[in-house]
């Protein structure tokens with residue numbers, strides 16, 4: 001009898017380990033230098049974390065499940081030293097020399113959103129584009145959107161592209177505003193930005209503010225709920241129609257639409273709904289609820 005109990009105990013402790021093995025997901029990132037082209041065809045120097053050595057103005061959105069183990073490999077494809085850091089995740093801060101690589105592991109525990117960024121010369125490298133999002137979903141079938149908010153001042157990008165250059169951040173008045181590297185109307189063509197769902201769908205919007213300005217998102221028609229927060233002021237479970245996000249805030253908004261129609265979401269600071277002084281070429285998207 002004693003033997004059987006011990007055998008069952010053995011099974012309980014050791015038999016379950018193999019069942020709980022997490023799924024490993026590998027994401028390669030390359031720090032690329034390139035040129036950003038705005039909604040009005042203005043261009044300026046820019047950096048991004050891309051999944052290949054080809055520059056694109058959108059930082060790779062890393063998407064995993066809460067049961068996954070994420071391995072991120074970062075290669076510095078630029079000619080100067082860069083950094084890599086995952087905000088609020090211990091042990092993920094690195095300096096990367098040109099042509100060198102680092103590897104780090106993230107093991108999530110719940111639905112969540114993290115900002116990964118280049119923390120060197122902060123906020124310079126983050127501002128120049130090097131900040132993206134790690135989204136952690138509950139299940140593969142979740143309806144999820146990704147909004148990485150940024151602001152840009154053309155003249156600052158031109159200046160800061162020069163190694164060791166500095167700018168006066170108290171004179172920062174951005175002239176372009178983007179969601180996932182795009183402004184209105186281009187955002188409407190991005191299926192990870194434009195919400196297109198049905199009444200009673202449960203929609204999760206993963207939002208990171210990796211710009212240097214505060215962005216206050218106003219939802220018309222619905223009041224989302226804060227399902228996860230890493231914010232200076234916002235608390236979990238708040239239900240609101242306007243969400244004031246400080247620089248480097250991250251949040252997951254949960255929204256269940258109760259009626260059909262087209263509804264806008266925009267920055268309540270109306271300067272951010274412009275691009276190069278033209279309205280509405282900024283942080284503005286129109287949701288479609290069927």
Ligand SMILES: [Cu+2]
Nearest residue numbers: 218219220266
């Ligand atoms: Cu509004």
